[in-house]
Amino acid sequence: xxxxxxxxxxSILNQYVSEIRNVEVQNDRxxxxxxxxxxxxxxxxxxxxxxxxxxxxxxxPLGIAPVSTPxxxxxxxxxxxxxxxxxxxxxxxxxxxxxxxxxxxxxxxDTLKFDIHIEYIASPRIDDKTLIITDPMLATGSSMExxxxxxxxxxxxxxIHVASIIASQQAIDHIKNIFPENKTTIWxxxxxxxxxxxxxxxxxxxxxxxxxxxxxx
Ligand SMILES: O=P(O)(O)OC[C@H]1O[C@H](OP(=O)(O)OP(=O)(O)O)[C@H](O)[C@@H]1O
Ligand SMILES: O=c1cc[nH]c(=O)[nH]1
Ligand SMILES: [Mg+2]
Numbered sequence: 001x002x003x004x005x006x007x008x009x010x011s012i013l014n015q016y017v018s019e020i021r022n023v024e025v026q027n028d029r030x031x032x033x034x035x036x037x038x039x040x041x042x043x044x045x046x047x048x049x050x051x052x053x054x055x056x057x058x059x060x061p062l063g064i065a066p067v068s069t070p071x072x073x074x075x076x077x078x079x080x081x082x083x084x085x086x087x088x089x090x091x092x093x094x095x096x097x098x099x100x101x102x103x104x105x106x107x108x109x110d111t112l113k114f115d116i117h118i119e120y121i122a123s124p125r126i127d128d129k130t131l132i133i134t135d136p137m138l139a140t141g142s143s144m145e146x147x148x149x150x151x152x153x154x155x156x157x158x159x160i161h162v163a164s165i166i167a168s169q170q171a172i173d174h175i176k177n178i179f180p181e182n183k184t185t186i187w188x189x190x191x192x193x194x195x196x197x198x199x200x201x202x203x204x205x206x207x208x209x210x211x212x213x214x215x216x217x
Contacts, residue, residue: 001176004046007190013042017165017189021205032211033085036136039165040089043187047161048093050185051130072130075157077123079104079135079147082208086134086165097132098124102150104143112197116142118150127155137208138164138188139201141171145178160184166204168195 006013016035019025026032051070058065077100078087091097100123106114131151138144144162151157160183162175167188175186194202210216 001179001181001184001186003172003176003186003188003191005188005191006043006046011042013039013189016042020165020208020211021203026205026211029212029214036085036165036208036212037089037092039136039189040086040134040163041092042089043163043189044090044093047132047163047185047187050161073128074098075100075124075126075129075131077102077131077133077147077151079133079143080120082137082212083135085212086136086163090132090134090163094132098129100124100126100151100154102147104147106143106199114199116146118146121150121153123151123154125155126151126157128158129155130159130161131157132161132163134163136165137201137204138162138167138171138175139195139199139204140168141174141178144171144175148179158183162186164188165208166190166192166201168192168201168204170195 016038020032020035051072053068054071055066055068058067074094074097076087076090076097080101080103103120104116104118107117108114135144169191172191192201192204196202
């Protein structure tokens with residue numbers, strides 16, 4: 001399975017990743033959300049290079065211009081709530097895409113143990129389309145796994161792009177095991193080595209949902 005790790009390439013994307021990680025900067029919620037969105041925009045641009053293109057003859061005021069544009073039918077799916085600004089970044093570039101939303105949250109049994117609960121899905125049919133599942137954080141990979149299973153109740157996509165900002169190595173390994181090898185690409189801005197006993201990514205950035213939208217009770 002192809003894994004694209006943007007931290008291996010020097011680009012301005014790394015500046016935005018450094019700001020969302022940085023304790024001196026990340027508490028500015030507006031900046032945090034906008035940085036997540038900007039990373040989504042850059043990732044969308046890079047991802048678009050993998051799509052299928054055909055030439056269309058575009059009528060201009062002065063003649064006909066052949067332009068190669070993508071033909072993929074895109075569905076951008078996001079995992080609430082931290083996925084929202086990331087989703088918006090993709091949607092800014094893929095403005096013709098259809099959209100899906102899945103809720104997934106950790107319901108704690110005690111301070112360490114939790115189950116992931118999915119209670120809501122709003123999605124079009126995804127048969128034979130290009131499915132992009134966006135979630136900025138992949139820690140255990142369980143939210144992504146259950147959200148993907150929920151999406152499969154809406155059909156079977158032709159290809160899948162799993163887009164994340166910070167992924168743990170464990171989550172990458174997990175996703176490689178559960179997503180179809182021949183039609184999945186994983187995109188991430190960085191891969192961090194470990195998760196702690198609370199299943200938070202280390203060094204990670206903390207809680208992306210809380211940093212974007214405030215703490216939950
Ligand atoms: O890989 P996992 O171990 O499943 O963890 C990653 C999940 O945790 C975060 O969501 P969270 O449950 O904190 O919900 P929130 O977006 O509402 O904060 C994040 O956005 C992922 O969905
Ligand atoms: O590190 C983590 C793990 C889960 N959710 C987050 O927002 N961050
Ligand atoms: Mg959270």
